[in-house]
Amino acid sequence: MATQSPFSLLESLLQNLPPLPNLQPPDWAVDEAQRRMVLLLNHILMQETEATSRLARQKGRVVLMQWRPFALKLTATPAGLLDRATAQAKPDLVLAVSEESPWALVQGALRGDKPPVRIAGDVQLAAEVNWLVDHVRWDIEEDLARLMGDAPAHTLGQAARSMAASLRQFLGNAVAPGPTKAPT
Structure with a gap:
């Protein structure tokens, strides 16, 4: 049984909403x-x-x-x-x-x-x-180091990269097709 990504469910809900009145930012x-x-x-x-x-x-x-x-x-x-x-x-x-x-x-x-x-x-x-x-590319870690020092900026950058990798893996698994059965 294939599982559906929560992102695709949210996207389908948003696409099925009636058109909103002209919500243009000022x-x-x-x-x-x-x-x-x-x-x-x-x-x-x-x-x-x-x-x-x-x-x-x-x-x-x-x-x-x-x-x-x-x-x-x-x-x-x-x-x-x-x-x-x-x-x-x-x-x-x-x-x-x-x-x-x-x-x-x-x-x-x-x-x-x-x-x-x-x-x-x-x-x-x-x-x-x-x-x-x-x-x-924006070296955000270098900019953060100017504000908070090298060690905290590196730690924060490492945590952000780790979270991004986890999110990529989750999205990859969520959109990947389920396992297929070998023909018997």
Whole structure:
């Protein structure tokens, strides 16, 4: 007997809910969340000189990222960092995540998979963005070490990696097909 993942049950319940009235966050909240996202991305980029030099070569180019109703337009600065593009800026590259389910995106991210993305626009810019996604990683443990010291940051990082591995294993077992009987 195959067991069903609790995540698939929760996802099916959420998908069967009637459409909610236009629950859009206020504009100021979206604006502030996008500003914070740009700050985080720039913090990560500044730790990798190759990333900033690659982005500097793309200065002024605009990338539009979309998922469901959420959209963010970013432009590369001459310093090799990111800034939000103006609403009127025409995107050189559009990256639209085609997976609608947030649960499927989380499961894929925990497995280390990239989400399915529809790409339209400049091929060279798309290659640079792909390089950034493949090679730039946030060393959160190093940032934590600046706040709390090396030993506690390492312990916290090790605990987080252990929890993530356990969650990956659970998700892998939950979505894996059950054992099959050998024909007799």
